[in-house]
Amino acid sequence: MIYLDHHSTTPLDPVVLEEMMPYMTERFGNPSSMDHSYGHEASVAVEEARARVADLVGARHDEIIFTSGATESDNLALVGVARRYADRGDHIITCATEHKAVLDTAAYLERTGRRVTYVPVDGFGMVDMDILEGAITPQTVLVSVMAANNEVGTIPDIGMIGEVAHRHGVPFHTDAAQAAGHIHMDVEEMHIDIMSISAHKMYGPKGVGALYVRSMRPAVRLDPIMYGGGQEGNQRSGTLNVPAIVGLGKAAQIAQGAMADEARWHCSWTKQMMDMFGGVGGVLNGHPESRLAHNLNVRFPGVDGKAIINTVSDRLAISAGSACTTETVEPSHVLLAMGLDEEEAHQSVRFGLGRYTTHEETVRAAEIVLDAVRGISRQ
Numbered sequence: 001m002i003y004l005d006h007h008s009t010t011p012l013d014p015v016v017l018e019e020m021m022p023y024m025t026e027r028f029g030n031p032s033s034m035d036h037s038y039g040h041e042a043s044v045a046v047e048e049a050r051a052r053v054a055d056l057v058g059a060r061h062d063e064i065i066f067t068s069g070a071t072e073s074d075n076l077a078l079v080g081v082a083r084r085y086a087d088r089g090d091h092i093i094t095c096a097t098e099h100k101a102v103l104d105t106a107a108y109l110e111r112t113g114r115r116v117t118y119v120p121v122d123g124f125g126m127v128d129m130d131i132l133e134g135a136i137t138p139q140t141v142l143v144s145v146m147a148a149n150n151e152v153g154t155i156p157d158i159g160m161i162g163e164v165a166h167r168h169g170v171p172f173h174t175d176a177a178q179a180a181g182h183i184h185m186d187v188e189e190m191h192i193d194i195m196s197i198s199a200h201k202m203y204g205p206k207g208v209g210a211l212y213v214r215s216m217r218p219a220v221r222l223d224p225i226m227y228g229g230g231q232e233g234n235q236r237s238g239t240l241n242v243p244a245i246v247g248l249g250k251a252a253q254i255a256q257g258a259m260a261d262e263a264r265w266h267c268s269w270t271k272q273m274m275d276m277f278g279g280v281g282g283v284l285n286g287h288p289e290s291r292l293a294h295n296l297n298v299r300f301p302g303v304d305g306k307a308i309i310n311t312v313s314d315r316l317a318i319s320a321g322s323a324c325t326t327e328t329v330e331p332s333h334v335l336l337a338m339g340l341d342e343e344e345a346h347q348s349v350r351f352g353l354g355r356y357t358t359h360e361e362t363v364r365a366a367e368i369v370l371d372a373v374r375g376i377s378r379q
């Protein structure tokens with residue numbers, strides 16, 4: 001079995017697991033219980049993880065809040081800002097190709113009386129900058145655009161979007177679940193005020209993530225969405241999941257050192273796969289250059305993507321798009337937003353390479369898919 005669904009989730013790096021283990025057994029203290037050494041050693045571990053996550057994205061250590069994952073981080077970012085700045089305005093700008101964690105949170109905010117503008121994208125999945133800037137009004141309290149798309153891998157010019165938002169005095173949030181640990185992210189360079197991060201997309205454990213929140217020049221404030229013990233500077237109550245946080249920290253540290261090499265290999269391997277798919281008329285979905293190196297989203301004209309996935313499922317783990325939206329037969333909202341029609345969207349398949357993927361596996365995977373495409377076309 002070849003696993004090429006790394007946008008859905010990544011396996012745990014064994015080094016990460018090793019680092020986590022003591023915090024699931026003998027070092028079980030609660031980092032908020034500082035009256036004894038159990039709590040103290042847990043707190044030291046959490047702070048080290050915080051520093052590692054901060055270093056990955058060029059943030060200050062105290063600007064990182066731990067959460068249960070990018071879904072919670074996105075919810076906290078959008079709802080937290082909308083509530084905090086309610087006296088300033090009621091308008092949020094986001095993008096049509098965002099993950100459901102952002103889109104459904106925006107839809108919730110609309111139901112509570114806020115206004116949301118969904119900026120369209122071009123055929124490559126790139127945000128229309130003129131429409132984005134034109135949508136900003138004095139009532140706009142947040143611009144939220146993802147750092148890398150989870151389906152087609154397109155990477156928008158995040159720095160430019162941040163600059164435009166800041167020019168109008170509006171905070172900028174980016175969902176970096178697919179970007180952090182894979183491409184260079186720097187909150188200063190890219191004018192980012194709030195950023196969502198997930199551990200299980202970068203070889204860390206599931207159920208843990210982080211939110212970067214700018215503390216100066218200028219500080220951004222959030223209203224909490226959960227109430228309780230006041231952990232994480234009152235911004236995210238609840239006893240910290242110490243082993244998972246330690247895992248996130250280690251995953252971030254490893255990714256920082258590994259991502260440039262991984263991207264170099266993956267870029268040449270996905271190019272080779274795409275060349276092979278050209279033989280059956282495969283068409284690349286997403287931007288040809290500004291894209292995640294380990295992503296390949298291909299449309300096979302005249303062939304149903306789900307039929308390909310089912311045909312190869314005993315040898316190859318690939319998907320039709322976002323696994324995070326559960327079982328659905330709806331065409332991908334990302335591909336539709338990029339201008340594909342429903343039939344074309346259903347003809348698309350997503351590949352996601354990973355740290356442990358070999359070149360041989362990518363060639364084998366492409367051959368398996370080519371066989372399936374030819375077989376289905378003959379039927």
Ligand SMILES: Cc1ncc(COP(=O)(O)O)c(C=O)c1O
Nearest residue numbers: 069070071099101150177198324
């Ligand atoms: C872009 C993006 N945002 C958010 C999420 C949700 O992340 P989590 O599983 O950590 O809640 C995902 C997961 O696929 C994602 O790809």
